[in-house]
Amino acid sequence: NGHNCSFRDPIAAMETVGQIRQARASLAFRTACSVLICCIISTILSANTSKEVFSYAEGSLAPILAFLVPAVLRGDTNKTSLTFVMSSLVLVPLGMAICGLCYVAGDLRWKPWILALGAGFGSFLAILWGVAAEILHKPRVLLTGSYVALLMFLLPLALAFHEPTTWNWCLDTMCMTGSIVVGNLMSMALSHLPLTGAEPAQRHVPGTAACKAAALAEMFEAVAIWQKPTTAALLRHRQCRLRILTASHEFRRATAAAAFELWQMPTADGEEWEVFSQEAESCRIALQLKSGMLAFGFSPATTKLWYQGALGEALRRSCFTAAYALRCAAGRLAKLSGDQPPPEVPAAPWLTSDYTTALECQEAAEQCRKGLESYLKEWQLVDPQHADPTFRQQLEDVMLEEVKYTDSVNPLEMFLKGDYIMRTEEWTSGRRERVKVAAFDEACRQSALLLGVCQAATAAANMAQNVPEDMRGFKGICCRSGGLSGLRSWLKAPFYCRVWPEAFRKARSFGFRMATAISSIGLVFALAEPNAVWPHRNGPMWTLVTIVLILTPVQGASLQRSLRRFCGTALGSLLAAGSIALVGRPDLRILSSHIFALCFALKFFEPELQYAGTVAFVTYMVVIFSLTDELDMGPEVAHVELMRRSLHLALRRCLDVAVGVLTTLVVSVFVAPDRAVDELRMREEEALRCAAKGMKAACQLLASHASPTDQEASSNTSQWTELRKEITSSYESLNFAGDGRPGVGDVLEDARWESAWGVDGGVLLLGGLLWFPSCGRRGPPKAKHCLDAVVTVSRLLRSVQTLMGICQSDFGEDAQRPLRHDPRVWATLGPDGEHFTALLETTLLSAVHTLTGQPAATASVPATVEELTERLEERMNQLFEAAANSRLRAGGLVGQSPQLGGMKAAAALKLLELCVQNFIQICRQLDGGNSEDATMSGYESRTSHSSEKCQDSETEEWTV
Numbered sequence: 035n036g037h038n039c040s041f042r043d044p045i046a047a048m049e050t051v052g053q054i055r056q057a058r059a060s061l062a063f064r065t066a067c068s069v070l071i072c073c074i075i076s077t078i079l080s081a082n083t084s085k086e087v088f089s090y091a092e093g094s095l096a097p098i099l100a101f102l103v104p105a106v107l108r109g110d111t112n113k114t115s116l117t118f119v120m121s122s123l124v125l126v127p128l129g130m131a132i133c134g135l136c137y138v139a140g141d142l143r144w145k146p147w148i149l150a151l152g153a154g155f156g157s158f159l160a161i162l163w164g165v166a167a168e169i170l171h172k173p174r175v176l177l178t179g180s181y182v183a184l185l186m187f188l189l190p191l192a193l194a195f196h197e198p199t200t201w202n203w204c205l206d207t208m209c210m211t212g213s214i215v216v217g218n219l220m221s222m223a224l225s226h227l228p229l230t231g232a233e234p235a236q237r238h239v240p241g242t243a244a245c246k247a248a249a250l251a252e253m254f255e256a257v258a259i260w261q262k263p264t265t266a267a268l269l270r271h272r273q274c275r276l277r278i279l280t281a282s283h284e285f286r287r288a289t290a291a292a293a294f295e296l297w298q299m300p301t302a303d304g305e306e307w308e309v310f311s312q313e314a315e316s317c318r319i320a321l322q323l324k325s326g327m328l329a330f331g332f333s334p335a336t337t338k339l340w341y342q343g344a345l346g347e348a349l350r351r352s353c354f355t356a357a358y359a360l361r362c363a364a365g366r367l368a369k370l371s372g373d374q375p376p377p378e379v380p381a382a383p384w385l386t387s388d389y390t391t392a393l394e395c396q397e398a399a400e401q402c403r404k405g406l407e408s409y410l411k412e413w414q415l416v417d418p419q420h421a422d423p424t425f426r427q428q429l430e431d432v433m434l435e436e437v438k439y440t441d442s443v444n445p446l447e448m449f450l451k452g453d454y455i456m457r458t459e460e461w462t463s464g465r466r467e468r469v470k471v472a473a474f475d476e477a478c479r480q481s482a483l484l485l486g487v488c489q490a491a492t493a494a495a496n497m498a499q500n501v502p503e504d505m506r507g508f509k510g511i512c513c514r515s516g517g518l519s520g521l522r523s524w525l526k527a528p529f530y531c532r533v534w535p536e537a538f539r540k541a542r543s544f545g546f547r548m549a550t551a552i553s554s555i556g557l558v559f560a561l562a563e564p565n566a567v568w569p570h571r572n573g574p575m576w577t578l579v580t581i582v583l584i585l586t587p588v589q590g591a592s593l594q595r596s597l598r599r600f601c602g603t604a605l606g607s608l609l610a611a612g613s614i615a616l617v618g619r620p621d622l623r624i625l626s627s628h629i630f631a632l633c634f635a636l637k638f639f640e641p642e643l644q645y646a647g648t649v650a651f652v653t654y655m656v657v658i659f660s661l662t663d664e665l666d667m668g669p670e671v672a673h674v675e676l677m678r679r680s681l682h683l684a685l686r687r688c689l690d691v692a693v694g695v696l697t698t699l700v701v702s703v704f705v706a707p708d709r710a711v712d713e714l715r716m717r718e719e720e721a722l723r724c725a726a727k728g729m730k731a732a733c734q735l736l737a738s739h740a741s742p743t744d745q746e747a748s749s750n751t752s753q754w755t756e757l758r759k760e761i762t763s764s765y766e767s768l769n770f771a772g773d774g775r776p777g778v779g780d781v782l783e784d785a786r787w788e789s790a791w792g793v794d795g796g797v798l799l800l801g802g803l804l805w806f807p808s809c810g811r812r813g814p815p816k817a818k819h820c821l822d823a824v825v826t827v828s829r830l831l832r833s834v835q836t837l838m839g840i841c842q843s844d845f846g847e848d849a850q851r852p853l854r855h856d857p858r859v860w861a862t863l864g865p866d867g868e869h870f871t872a873l874l875e876t877t878l879l880s881a882v883h884t885l886t887g888q889p890a891a892t893a894s895v896p897a898t899v900e901e902l903t904e905r906l907e908e909r910m911n912q913l914f915e916a917a918a919n920s921r922l923r924a925g926g927l928v929g930q931s932p933q934l935g936g937m938k939a940a941a942a943l944k945l946l947e948l949c950v951q952n953f954i955q956i957c958r959q960l961d962g963g964n965s966e967d968a969t970m971s972g973y974e975s976r977t978s979h980s981s982e983k984c985q986d987s988e989t990e991e992w993t994v
Contacts, residue, residue, distance in 0.1 A: 057106050057233070062638040064230045065104045066630045068221050072096035073629060076213065076659075077622045085663065086202060092209045094659035098652050099217030101633060108225050108232035109291025113177065115222040116294070119215055120519040121183035125160060126211050129190040132156035133203075136194070144197040150556025153191040153578075154549035160187045161545040163527055166537035170530060171523035175293075179524040181544075184582050186211070188552075192575040195559065235292030237371045240502075242288045244367035246281035246314055247497060251360035253278060253321050254490065258353030262337065263329050271325055278318055285311065294518070310500055315762075316839070317360075317493035323836050323945075324486035327479040335432050336476060343428045348405075348412040349487065355405035356491040359398040359498040365390035366501045392501060399498035406491045413484065413934060467915065474852075474918030477927055478944035481937035485840055543706040543802070544587040551581045551701045555694070576656075576687060580694025585702065590710040590784025592702040593791055595645055596695045602646035603691040606653025607684035613658065614680040618673055620662045629655075653691075657683050703793050706803050710784030711794040711817040715885045717768050717781070718820060721827050722956065724764040726878045728757050728834040729949050732942060733867035733874075735841050739939060740853035740860045754842035758835060765831040768824065782824065789817035814887035815960045823959040830952040837945040846933030851924035852940050858916035862909060873909055874953075877902040881957045899961045903954045910950045917943055 076093025099118065105111045136152040137144065164179040190207045198206065225232040253274040256267075289311065332340075340346065369389035390398075426445075433445040527533065559574040584595040609632065617624045632654060636647040643650075661680050665671065671679070731753070788794045794817035796807045815823075853859050863870050880899045897905075917940075921927060927936035 058638050058641075060230060061104060061106050061232070062634045064224050064227075064232070065101055065221075065637045066633040067230070068100040068104065068217075068224045069097040069633045070626060070630055072100045072217050072220055073622060073626065075216070080662075087205060088209050090659040090662040091656070092206065092213055094655045095210055095213040096217035096220070097629075098655050099214050100221050101637070101651050102648060103218055103221035104225060104232070104637070106233055107238060107288065107291040108234045109294040111222055111225040111232050113175075113291070113294040115218040116519050117177045117180050118183050118186065118218045120178040120521055121180060122186045122211050122215055123521070124179050124524055125183060125187040126190065126207065128160060128163075129156065129187040130204075130207065132159075133190045133194050137200075144194050146195055146197075146560030147557060149191060149194050150553050150560055153188070153556055154553030156187065156191065157184065157552050157582075158545040158549040160184060161548060162534075162537055162541045163524070165541040166527040166530070166533045167520060167524040169533045169537055170527055171520040174518075174520065176520040176523065178519045178521045181587070184548075185579060186214070188578055188582050192573075192578050195556070195573045195575070235288060235295045238288045239285075239292050239371075240367040241371035241373065242281060242285040243310060243314075244364040244371060244373075246278065246285050247360045247364035247367060249274065249277040249281045250314065250317050250321065250494070251357040251364065253318075253325075254353050254357035254360065254494070257321060257325055257328070258350045258357070263331055268329070271329075275322070282315070282318070285314075310497060313493045313496045313500070317490045317497065319832055319836055320486045320488075320490035320493065320839075322832070324483050324490065327483040327486065330479055332476060332480070336480065338432045338435075339429060340480060344424055345412050348409040352402075352405040352409040352487060352491055355398075355402045356494040359395070359402040359494050362390045362395045362398040363498040363501045366392060366395050370502065395498045395501045399495040402491055402495040402498065406488060406495075409487065410934070413928065413937075470922065471915050471918045474914070474921055474940075475944070477921065478940040478947075481927060482941040482944050484934075484937060485941045486836075489836075489839055543708045546706050546803070547701050548582075548585055550705050551585060551697050552578060554701075555581065555697060574690075576690040577694040577697075580691050581698055584695065585698050587708055588710045588713070588781070588784045589702050589707045589793065590787040592698055593793075594784070594787045596698050596702075598644060598646040599649050600688075600691060600695050602643075602649025603653045603688055605646065606650035607657060607688055609650065610654045610657035611677070611680050611684055613654075614661070615677060618676060619665060620658055625658065653684075653687060657687060703791075704805050707793070707798075707805050709788055709794065710781045711788050711820060712814075713781050714785045714817070714820050714824075715814055717764075718823060718827055718956075718960075719882055719885050721764045721768050721831055722878060722881055722953070724757075724760050725827075725830050725834045725949065725953065726874055728761060728838050729874060729946060729953070730867065730871040731757060732837050732841050732946055733863060733870045735845075736853060736939065736942060736946070737860070737863040737865065737867035737870075739845060739849045740863055741865070742854065742857070742860060751842060754838055758838045758842075761831055761835050761838065765828065765835070768831070769828055782821065785817045785821060789821070814885060815962065819960055819962055823956050826952050826956050826959060830949055830956065833945055833949045833952060837942060837949060840938055840942050840945065843938065844933060844935075845938050846931045846935030848927075848929035848931040848933065848935035848937075849939040851927055851929060851936035852917045852921045852943065854920065855923040856916045856920035859913065859920055862913045862916055870909060870913070873902070873906055874950075877906050877953070877957065881960060884957070884960045899957050903957050906950060907954055910947055914943065914947060 073096075076090070076096050079088050080090045080093045103111060103114045103118075105114065132152050132155070133149070136148045139145075139152075140148045160179070161181055161184070164176070164181055167179055168176040189210055190203070193203055193206050193210075224230070253271075256270050256274050289308075341349065366389060375388055430445045555574055555577050580599065584592060584599050586592050586595065613625060613628045614620065617628070633651060636643065636651050640647050657680065660683055661676075664679060664683075665676075785794070793805075793807075795813060796805050797813070798804070799806055861869075864872075876897075877899075880897070880902050884899060921936075921940070924936070927940050928934065929936055
């Protein structure tokens with residue numbers, strides 16, 4: 035995210051890149067220190083004990099985990115560390131119990147084929163048990179028994195394949211488990227050091243919140259002075275938007291990590307940061323709505339009237355007071371995070387000041403509300419019967435400058451009715467109808483812009499009002515939340531029979547794949563005996579470990595990790611061979627500099643190398659420490675023999691990993707696949723249903739105001755609140771599609787990998803247990819089409835969210851002005867909006883059938899997607915034309931009511947049209963049709979008639 039905005043603004047680029055490098059360097063240094071300390075401890079223990087008790091290979095697990103666990107945020111480090119530590123308490127005993135059963139079943143002998151079957155069954159049980167505990171532990175994240183730490187369950191079984199004595203098996207299991215725990219605890223301990231420790235939530239949460247508030251303030255200032263969609267204005271808008279998105283992402287990460295630090299900082303009213311986050315998102319979406327309406331452009335007359343004079347001054351005052359409130363909030367949050375104010379400027383010492391106080395934030399919030407009230411009062415002066423003389427004079431000047439008219443024409447009514455762009459005496463009725471709709475579209479966009487300013491300014495005032503006064507963090511989240519790690523949930527899971535059916539439905543495919551892969555490798559090792567051809571003391575351990583680490587619940591993530599693991603293994607093997615060639619016999623006193631430098635470099639560039647860098651370091655440590663074990667048990671060897679042994683170890687590890695990667699690829703693709711594209715289709719279906727539900731509720735509200743019988747409009751605030759929550763949840767599920775677990779990519783990235791590998795199609799046989807590619811068979815949309823539709827679905831959900839916010843407020847009596855003065859509005863919507871909602875529901879069912887791969891036309895959906903979208907588009911155009919005529923007959927949108935109900939209804943109509951156009955575009959994208967932006971194309975087709983009029987008429991031209 036930092037790189038996305040860095041090329042836009044040079045100053046922000048330098049700050050962002052500098053912060054990224056500093057954070058990376060701190061993380062890399064802390065990781066290298068942790069790894070080196072673990073290496074020293076492991077080497078001392080291995081050198082002073084028998085190899086049967088504690089070998090160098092067993093000791094290598096501590097530095098490996100010390101490399102894996104550290105993260106930039108302290109909460110993320112705690113989360114990963116606690117996952118392995120707490121899982122070792124339950125999964126290692128479970129694995130030893132399965133081994134014990136296999137030992138008894140083999141007549142008190144280790145029989146590899148029985149161990150292979152037991153490992154497969156045990157892995158399925160461990161995954162199913164973990165999912166059941168996760169269901170019990172909701173809504174918190176389960177750490178104990180998570181499948182991420184399934185390696186802890188596999189350790190006893192992998193060691194038993196060597197057929198050791200019972201005592202050696204127990205001792206090796208305990209030593210390896212202890213080594214893993216020490217590596218995790220060491221990383222967690224170093225992350226709490228005062229100088230080189232990880233970034234704490236106590237500093238990072240208010241710091242990222244300050245960045246988000248400052249980005250919103252800059253967006254407010256940009257919107258306030260932006261009147262035309264020029265290149266420079268659009269560039270600044272993109273810069274602001276990217277900064278807001280980056281700050282939102284970082285704030286989300288910080289609040290998620292704070293849950294694992296046993297720390298919490300409430301806001302000023304005692305609420306948690308979720309309230310602040312909701313207000314910030316509301317402000318962001320409202321500002322995007324305002325800038326989006328501006329991006330369409332306005333006529334010169336509208337621009338001069340609304341952005342100059344009293345109205346323009348009131349708009350700028352409201353935006354700047356809101357920006358000031360946000361900057362006060364940002365300053366206070368920066369103070370709470372521990373940041374120092376900017377240094378003094380020697381040439382301008384009067385600019386030196388401290389951060390804002392909580393009292394100044396309260397005063398700024400009050401000024402913001404007053405500025406908004408002043409802006410709304412200015413709009414009430416636009417009523418034809420109570421127009422302000424100053425505004426009337428300004429309107430006459432603008433109309434005289436932009437449109438030539440006679441003295442007999444009322445300029446105020448001419449503007450409000452749209453006559454200033456119609457020239458009724460020169461145009462036919464057909465051309466007048468199209469221009470009238472274009473004028474109404476401009477009025478609707480101006481109304482949406484006004485409401486966007488109102489919502490954003492209200493959210494800005496609330497953000498400034500809720501800034502905390504001091505750092506009132508306290509311990510005890512673990513006690514209050516019913517257990518942080520989920521140990522009690524894992525232990526209680528077997529006794530809660532009600533969760534097991536749901537757990538089986540969720541985990542059966544993943545558990546079956548894991549059991550199939552592990553059992554297959556175990557049986558091959560037991561029956562074919564490849565170790566007899568190429569002897570190796572570890573047997574199938576590293577192949578089994580590879581399967582456990584790269585086989586994930588999602589197919590796309592498994593494909594991605596498989597390729598990166600093989601590349602990382604090859605890189606680590608080359609690095610290990612290079613170190614041996616340079617220093618000869620492995621000696622920690624010499625190799626410590628190699629380990630430190632390699633760890634620092636791989637951790638620093640971890641975002642670029644990703645999983646491959648981690649695997650490279652793991653392979654390096656395994657080869658070095660395994661070679662140390664071999665050399666420690668024999669006499670001195672020559673350098674040539676030393677290189678031969680190191681290459682033998684490196685090649686054998688590459689072969690073991692390659693077998694595990696190949697097994698994982700085959701199982702992930704062909705055996706009971708859980709594909710990300712299927713999950714993406716489900717989430718897009720959920721998003722479409724939520725959006726359609728919101729649009730239908732808006733249609734019902736508009737129909738109640740358009741009804742000639744004075745129906746009572748729905749004023750159930752809780753209903754609108756629940757709808758907004760559902761839409762927000764669907765939006766986050768679609769755009770933040772990761773499951774929150776370490777090492778697992780998000781659904782969008784996984785679906786992209788499945789599309790690249792060509793496994794996003796095909797058919798499932800035998801009840802979903804086997805995948806087979808299909809040729810020429812039409813099924814659900816490909817991953818490419820689903821990924822193309824994600825952007826439009828996100829835009830649809832944001833539009834519906836804003837529409838719900840407008841509908842939640844009381845429209846007032848003036849809402850009838852664009853709705854009731856033409857009976858065609860009521861006829862198009864129908865009683866309770868049923869005419870429009872029925873067509874919308876049918877189109878939704880058609881889109882759902884497309885997502886699920888059902889035939890286009892069925893009994894419930896008698897038409898194709900293209901036919902239904904054309905009908906829906908035609909119905910929306912009819913509604914817009916009727917509402918435009920109603921506005922003309924009513925004499926404008928603004929009446930005597932201070933609630934500005936006419937403008938709210940017009941804004942709701944415009945947002946409903948945007949939602950419908952996005953909905954239509956999504957249906958066509960999923961059907962494999964044109965992915966052109968339907969919103970812009972519909973607007974251009976509507977305003978093109980105005981452009982024709984401007985080119986043909988003798989009046990002064992204006993273009994949008």
